[in-house]
Amino acid sequence: MMVIFLFSTLYAYSPAIRVKVKEIIEPADKVYTIAHRGASGYAPENTLPAFQLAAQMKADSIELDVHLTKDLIPVVIHDETVNRTTDGKGYVKNMTLEQLRQLDAGSWFNQDYPMFARDLYIGVTIPTLDEVFDKLGSDINYVIEIKDPPPKYNIEEILNETIKNHHLEKLVAIHSFSAASLKRFHAINPDIPLYQLVWNDYAASRVTQSYLDTVKTYAVGISPNFQGISAAYVAQVKRAGLKIIPYTVNYQLNMDKAYSWGVDGVHTNYPDRFLEVIAANRANAKW
Numbered sequence: 172m173m174v175i176f177l178f179s180t181l182y183a184y185s186p187a188i189r190v191k192v193k194e195i196i197e198p199a200d201k202v203y204t205i206a207h208r209g210a211s212g213y214a215p216e217n218t219l220p221a222f223q224l225a226a227q228m229k230a231d232s233i234e235l236d237v238h239l240t241k242d243l244i245p246v247v248i249h250d251e252t253v254n255r256t257t258d259g260k261g262y263v264k265n266m267t268l269e270q271l272r273q274l275d276a277g278s279w280f281n282q283d284y285p286m287f288a289r290d291l292y293i294g295v296t297i298p299t300l301d302e303v304f305d306k307l308g309s310d311i312n313y314v315i316e317i318k319d320p321p322p323k324y325n326i327e328e329i330l331n332e333t334i335k336n337h338h339l340e341k342l343v344a345i346h347s348f349s350a351a352s353l354k355r356f357h358a359i360n361p362d363i364p365l366y367q368l369v370w371n372d373y374a375a376s377r378v379t380q381s382y383l384d385t386v387k388t389y390a391v392g393i394s395p396n397f398q399g400i401s402a403a404y405v406a407q408v409k410r411a412g413l414k415i416i417p418y419t420v421n422y423q424l425n426m427d428k429a430y431s432w433g434v435d436g437v438h439t440n441y442p443d444r445f446l447e448v449i450a451a452n453r454a455n456a457k458w
Contacts, residue, residue, distance in 0.1 A: 203436025204445045205314055206230040207419050208249060212440035213287050215280035216256065217247045218295045219306055230442035232312035232344070237300055238263040239326055245300040245333055246271060251318065255279075257297065264324075271297050300330075304337040313339065314438075316368070317347040317356070327356040334363070346394055350386075357389040365390040366416065371399025378404060383411040392435065394418055397425060405432040423448055 209221025210228055222233045236249040241264060253259045253266070257274040277292035298306075300315075320326045334343050346366035347353050353365045367390045375395075386393060392414030395404075400417055408415040418438035420426050426448040429437050439445050 201231075202430060202434070202449055203231045203416065204229075204442045204449070205232045205234050205416065205436055205438045206442040207234050207438040207440050208236065209233050210440070210442055212421065214289075215277040215292050215295060217249055217297075218276055218292075219298050219303065220277070220289075220292060220295060222303060222307060222311075225442055226307060226311050228443045229446060230311070231436070232314050233307070234314040234316065234438055235300075235303065236316045236318070237326070237330060238318060239320070239324055239329065240268045240271060241265055242267045243324070243329065244268045245326070245329060247298050247300060247303055248276075253297070268299065300333050301337075304333070304339060308337075309339065309342060311342075313343045314366075315343060315345050317345060317349065317352045319347070319349040319352065322351075322355065327352060327359055331356065331360050331363075350389075354389050364392075366414070367393045368418075369393050369395040369399075371395055373399065374401050374404075375399055376401050376403045377407060380411065383408065383413060387411070387413060392416060394438065397429060397437070400432075402432045405434055409433060420445070427452070 206225030206228070208216035209218065210224040210230070211221050214221035214224050217235055222235070225233050235247045237245045238248055238251065240246055246263065246268065248256065248263060250256065251264070252262050253271070253274055256279060257276045258278065259274040263271070274297060275294050276297050277295035280292055281288035315330065317326060317330065334340055340363060344364045344366060345353065345356055346368050348368040348370070350367060353367060356363070357365055367386050390413070393408060394416045397417040397420045405415055414435040416436040416438065417429060417434060420429055420437040420439050421441055423444050426437060426439070426445050430448055430452050437445055
């Protein structure tokens with residue numbers, strides 16, 4: 172009993188022991204650093220500077236959001252309107268690419284985050300998906316979010332063709348809150364891995380097995396909000412044979428917690444911070 176008590180105490184208070192035990196019980200594959208909307212803590216989200224910075228920081232993947240313009244061009248922007256991240260107003264779907272080109276998608280960042288402001292962010296434009304692929308190519312992996320479009324827009328087919336045209340099928344994953352959209356994409360191209368985005372209103376200790384079984388019919392994993400999961404939740408998802416990559420984890424205390432739970436990666440605005448956490452945990456685990 173004394174040995175058990177001593178080990179339990181050491182496990183609770185020693186990150187080195189926690190990591191070592193996790194690696195012995197469940198050897199970890201690579202833990203992925205996914206730059207959420209690029210290195211968006213340091214540069215305007217979903218812009219080429221943010222994606223290039225993430226690549227310089229050695230992130231494994233960049234996460235980006237795709238909407239279709241009025242002329243059905245996939246462009247990289249999070250919101251359905253341009254109001255928050257540009258100097259314009261209106262819905263992306265009601266604007267042509269030429270109209271979007273006129274908008275400044277970077278100056279807002281300099282105003283909101285003066286400590287990271289840079290002159291090169293002034294006047295940056297909303298990139299097309301083609302431009303992102305052309306600029307970064309096969310130097311990094313991509314996680315692309317599909318919003319919840321009406322099927323008539325056929326964004327899944329357009330997205331798949333864009334990926335194929337750049338020969339990036341092996342470097343792309345897709346995620347979405349819309350199970351319907353993910354299922355449509357899976358029917359078009361079953362070889363590209365999909366992740367079901369999930370929102371939990373509170374820290375869930377469990378998820379129903381029937382839900383996980385359903386997700387496994389079209390996706391390889393789930394991406395829940397970090398505040399809505401627990402260690403038991405992570406363990407259950409992994410026991411079901413699914414990967415789990417929570418979002419958006421920006422504080423190193425939470426990054427360390429996520430790592431200790433055994434997640435397969437995290438989405439973060441600060442990829443450099445999570446890489447530091449991974450390195451520290453790996454170092455602590457070397458006995």
